[in-house]
Amino acid sequence: MRTGAEYRESLRDGRDVWLVGEGAVADVTTHPSTSGMVEEYVAWYDRHFDADWQDVLLTEPDGEGERRPLALTPPKTSDDLRRLGKEISAVHFATGGNMTHTPGYGALIALGLLNVLKRLDHSAEDIGAAEVYLESLRESGRFLTYAGGGPLIGARLREDESERVALRLVSETADGIVVSGKIQMHTSTPFAEDLLISTRNDMPAGSGRYLWFIVPVNSAGLRVVSRRPVARHKNPFLSPLSSRFDELDSMVWMEDVFIPRSRVFTAEAPDRNRRHSLVCWLLWHHSYGWLAKAELTLGLGLALAEVMRLTANPQTIEQLVEMTVNVQTTRSCMVAAELEPETTASGYALPNQLHVAAAGINTLKIRQRMSEILRGLPGSSLVNAPADTDFADPVMAAELEDAFGGGGYTAMQRAALLQLAWDQVSSGLDGREAVFELHASGGLESWRRQLAAWFDRYNELANGVRDLVQVDLPPMDLSSLQEVPSPARRMPMPGA
Numbered sequence: 342m343r344t345g346a347e348y349r350e351s352l353r354d355g356r357d358v359w360l361v362g363e364g365a366v367a368d369v370t371t372h373p374s375t376s377g378m379v380e381e382y383v384a385w386y387d388r389h390f391d392a393d394w395q396d397v398l399l400t401e402p403d404g405e406g407e408r409r410p411l412a413l414t415p416p417k418t419s420d421d422l423r424r425l426g427k428e429i430s431a432v433h434f435a436t437g438g439n440m441t442h443t444p445g446y447g448a449l450i451a452l453g454l455l456n457v458l459k460r461l462d463h464s465a466e467d468i469g470a471a472e473v474y475l476e477s478l479r480e481s482g483r484f485l486t487y488a489g490g491g492p493l494i495g496a497r498l499r500e501d502e503s504e505r506v507a508l509r510l511v512s513e514t515a516d517g518i519v520v521s522g523k524i525q526m527h528t529s530t531p532f533a534e535d536l537l538i539s540t541r542n543d544m545p546a547g548s549g550r551y552l553w554f555i556v557p558v559n560s561a562g563l564r565v566v567s568r569r570p571v572a573r574h575k576n577p578f579l580s581p582l583s584s585r586f587d588e589l590d591s592m593v594w595m596e597d598v599f600i601p602r603s604r605v606f607t608a609e610a611p612d613r614n615r616r617h618s619l620v621c622w623l624l625w626h627h628s629y630g631w632l633a634k635a636e637l638t639l640g641l642g643l644a645l646a647e648v649m650r651l652t653a654n655p656q657t658i659e660q661l662v663e664m665t666v667n668v669q670t671t672r673s674c675m676v677a678a679e680l681e682p683e684t685t686a687s688g689y690a691l692p693n694q695l696h697v698a699a700a701g702i703n704t705l706k707i708r709q710r711m712s713e714i715l716r717g718l719p720g721s722s723l724v725n726a727p728a729d730t731d732f733a734d735p736v737m738a739a740e741l742e743d744a745f746g747g748g749g750y751t752a753m754q755r756a757a758l759l760q761l762a763w764d765q766v767s768s769g770l771d772g773r774e775a776v777f778e779l780h781a782s783g784g785l786e787s788w789r790r791q792l793a794a795w796f797d798r799y800n801e802l803a804n805g806v807r808d809l810v811q812v813d814l815p816p817m818d819l820s821s822l823q824e825v826p827s828p829a830r831r832m833p834m835p836g837a
């Protein structure tokens with residue numbers, strides 16, 4: 342496993358990154374809007390060498406006493422899942438759930454790819470290539486991210502229906518393929534080294550062949566176009582989260598980009614209800630991210646209740662209980678998912694998808710309510726809390742102490758906590774996170790549909806009722822409830 346410094350160095354690779362509102366980024370490691378996030382990834386790598394973190398981040402020593410990063414070690418048993426789950430949860434909490442994509446997430450993408458190819462019983466060559474790639478991530482710690490490969494609005498509005506696609510196969514030889522086009526938003530690409538794209542359109546058109554491929558971010562002809570950085574105050578005291586964790590979602594534009602054969606896989610058409618899909622381990626990872634966000638919201642609620650001297654207030658206690666129930670419900674689902682894993686075609690352990698769906702649905706349902714509670718709990722102090730710099734003026738410092746200090750806490754302590762809470766539930770970063778939740782793994786509707794399709798006890802429960810009624814009922818078959826249609830994505834119509 343490499344160090345953070347080696348990772349930082351690897352980003353100086355000639356990548357072509359354009360930042361909306363700021364233009365071309367010559368070097369993501371030094372640009373003011375990207376270098377902070379680079380350093381968070383540097384910290385991700387370096388924690389593996391930090392004695393305080395190692396028991397959380399590393400496997401138990403093997404026969405030779407070697408310990409490996411858990412994040413890069415595919416789980417084979419329920420115990421492995423429990424340890425990896427704790428690792429993912431701890432790492433997420435360290436960023437308040439804002440660093441949703443890490444090199445560990447990348448290893449789960451590669452695991453999902455391998456699993457799909459094995460499930461489809463693909464050629465030994467394809468499966469072997471996916472195995473070699475996964476192993477290379479384990480050894481190097483190289484950072485992979487993922488894009489579902491949908492088209493942008495411009496492509497969707499083309500007159501010719503056959504051209505309303507994201508990607509076009511320009512040419513193909515025994516050596517590889519050449520691809521052009523533009524794909525929609527995906528996360529962390531300016532900071533990643535490889536990108537797996539699972540195309541939504543068949544290539545060539547009409548062939549029924551869905552190509553997935555892994556492309557280096559610094560490939561010739563590939564431009565990363567990142568969304569605008571979130572608005573944030575330049576003083577980190579006022580933006581303790583958003584000054585650190587803006588992981589920048591991006592589009593990718595490709596002009597005649599060559600992908601070698603060993604990185605091209607023939608896979609399957611998208612189906613959002615499919616079990617053991619490419620993203621099956623990622624859904625688990627997403628849920629831990631959202632849980633970390635919820636746990637930070639609860640943590641802030643608790644700390645603010647104490648610092649604002651509200652722990653004896655019945656309404657505040659009720660709000661804290663509500664948030665605690667919400668958080669624990671999700672955590673219990675996550676633990677259940679790891680204790681009752683599913684067996685996959687690849688032989689690796691997958692967190693039980695039903696429990697993961699229940700966790701995801703719960704977190705998405707409670708998110709707005711949790712944020713609203715935290716916005717209200719500290720009162721108007723949340724909005725008018727001062728900055729550390731305001732205390733530099735002695736007159737202001739004395740007045741601010743009078744206005745915000747007391748009850749065992751200084752004005753500065755109270756202000757620091759209030760500013761963190763503001764950044765958590767009222768900032769540009771929070772707004773971006775809300776949109777991420779709506780779209781990144783399909784949103785609440787998608788999770789509900791998946792749970793309905795995957796729930797396998799409809800018949801057991803309906804027929805269980807027969808023993809309790811006083812009349813004979815014939816056996817009932819409600820398996821059709823599992824046939825939940827996977828709706829086509831909405832398509833804007835030119836001229837509509």
Ligand SMILES: Cc1cc2nc3c(=O)[nH]c(=O)nc-3n(C[C@H](O)[C@H](O)[C@H](O)COP(=O)(O)OP(=O)(O)OC[C@H]3O[C@@H](n4cnc5c(N)ncnc54)[C@H](O)[C@@H]3O)c2cc1C
Nearest residue numbers: 487488489525526527528590776777780781828829830831
């Ligand atoms: C911040 C952010 C980060 C993301 N990161 C990633 C990533 O890392 N990797 C990745 O692959 N994807 C990622 N996504 C998701 C991806 O970019 C798309 O946003 C997502 O697939 C939705 O597609 P779309 O934007 O075309 O929206 P659309 O599909 O046009 O619209 C989505 C909205 O329309 C609704 N909708 C969709 N179909 C229908 C229908 N038939 N009828 C009625 N309503 C419908 C949905 O419920 C949703 O509200 C991310 C998205 C965001 C916003």
